[in-house]
Amino acid sequence: MAESTTAIALDRPRSPRRPAARRSNFELYSWLFMRISGLALVVLVLGHLFIMNILDGGVHRINFAFVAGRWSSPFWQFWDLLMLWLAQLHGGNGLRTIIDDYARKGSTRFWLKMLLYVSMAVILVLGTLVIFTFDPNI
Amino acid sequence: MAAPATAEPTTHPSGVPAPEGSVDVTVKIQRFNPEQDSEPHWESYDIPALPTDRVLNLLINIKSYIDGSLAFRRSCAHGICGSDAMQINGVNRLACKVLVKDLLAKKGKTTITVAPLKGLPLLKDLYVDMEPFFEAYRSIKPYLIAYGNEPTRERIQSPADRERFDDTTKCILCAACTTSCPVYWADGTYFGPAAIVNAHRFIFDSRDEAAEERLDILNDAEGVWRCRTTFNCTDACPRGIEVTKAIQEVKRALLFRRV
Numbered sequence A: 001m002a003e004s005t006t007a008i009a010l011d012r013p014r015s016p017r018r019p020a021a022r023r024s025n026f027e028l029y030s031w032l033f034m035r036i037s038g039l040a041l042v043v044l045v046l047g048h049l050f051i052m053n054i055l056d057g058g059v060h061r062i063n064f065a066f067v068a069g070r071w072s073s074p075f076w077q078f079w080d081l082l083m084l085w086l087a088q089l090h091g092g093n094g095l096r097t098i099i100d101d102y103a104r105k106g107s108t109r110f111w112l113k114m115l116l117y118v119s120m121a122v123i124l125v126l127g128t129l130v131i132f133t134f135d136p137n138i
Numbered sequence B: 001m002a003a004p005a006t007a008e009p010t011t012h013p014s015g016v017p018a019p020e021g022s023v024d025v026t027v028k029i030q031r032f033n034p035e036q037d038s039e040p041h042w043e044s045y046d047i048p049a050l051p052t053d054r055v056l057n058l059l060i061n062i063k064s065y066i067d068g069s070l071a072f073r074r075s076c077a078h079g080i081c082g083s084d085a086m087q088i089n090g091v092n093r094l095a096c097k098v099l100v101k102d103l104l105a106k107k108g109k110t111t112i113t114v115a116p117l118k119g120l121p122l123l124k125d126l127y128v129d130m131e132p133f134f135e136a137y138r139s140i141k142p143y144l145i146a147y148g149n150e151p152t153r154e155r156i157q158s159p160a161d162r163e164r165f166d167d168t169t170k171c172i173l174c175a176a177c178t179t180s181c182p183v184y185w186a187d188g189t190y191f192g193p194a195a196i197v198n199a200h201r202f203i204f205d206s207r208d209e210a211a212e213e214r215l216d217i218l219n220d221a222e223g224v225w226r227c228r229t230t231f232n233c234t235d236a237c238p239r240g241i242e243v244t245k246a247i248q249e250v251k252r253a254l255l256f257r258r259v
């Protein structure tokens, strides 16, 4: 096309450099994971909010004893563990998408993702540790 | 520039002939001359327009009677060639398919804003460099691929098999969909709706044998999984193609590995 030759040096945010297809199903599985974890989170998060904020007395009755009581049951331990992992991976993967959207430079992309992955790992490890090692008698 | 004095249409102060029944409108156009301007700016033109005019008529009138340097693409003027997609009042439309009567203000004077497509490099006034768009189109292999010996008869197809990709055969490659997509605005390496529409046209064609290849291409990081189901593309398509649905059908084909 002739017209692309004469224009002055314009910003070309779209100059395409297309690497060969990687033949990986990662994006497919992460797409699927967003829908499945989203469905599970509807129950987990809304249930959590309902119990903590609305059910008899709501937020005013929450204290150390209340949490200790709940976590003495494997059911609520499992509920909170699942919610922690799903919300963290779901939210983290969502943020990964947003970084891919908006970061223009390869290095910005890389460092933002590193920050994201490290913070995800810290929260996952810390949260899991607390749920499993919680001692109601301290 | 004075318009030739003819008997019938009276001449408006702008120099544009004003036929009977015309109303005054303001056309606000984003102008950019790469040889003079460092960035685009808006310019307004008060001209007469018939309610039955298309926005393309207004652009042609401005170019013919007011400023010959106004640059835009158009060819067929009948919604077939796909040259004149642009942003009209903020949405992507073909200038040759939008009627002035649909843009008239309920009361007061009408302003029609016209800007080039977003997300492709601006070259001048209302036209952009389409090359990144066509690069994405070419990379999904938009042609029939068949292996083995060529048949001696025509490649027969049942009406039901034809129906599966009928919608996506209508694409005129105007780029209205791709340049309405927020993911494409942010990330220009995303293939974009139009490339997926044209991949769909061959993936679901029973005579084509390269569905697998195209699905692999669209399974990649910049492929269909970038789509966030915004529906801007479906809203923009001047051919009424259900673009988002086509993208969803490609996702499903990948998910179940079945065409």
Ligand code: HEM
Pocket (backbone or CB within 6 Å): A034, A035, A037, A038, A039, A041, A042, A045, A087, A088, A090, A091, A092, A093, A094, A095, A097, A098, B227, B228, B229
């Ligand atoms: C209440 C249940 C939830 C459902 C049904 C849900 C569903 C979804 C779905 C389907 C997507 C993908 C959108 C797309 O690709 O088009 C998504 C994206 C996302 N979700 Fe959730 N989600 C839920 C809760 C959460 C929670 C608790 C968080 C935060 C921890 C979160 C953070 C995100 C983020 C950051 C994105 C990316 C947004 C984007 O793609 O622009 N979601 N969600």
Ligand code: SF4
Pocket (backbone or CB within 6 Å): B170, B171, B172, B173, B174, B175, B176, B177, B178, B193, B194, B197, B236, B237, B238, B239, B240, B241, B243
């Ligand atoms: S799908 Fe519609 S909007 Fe997109 S390029 Fe084709 S005709 Fe234009």
Ligand code: FES
Pocket (backbone or CB within 6 Å): B073, B074, B075, B076, B077, B078, B079, B080, B081, B082, B083, B084, B085, B094, B095, B096, B097
């Ligand atoms: S000029 Fe051909 S589609 Fe509008």
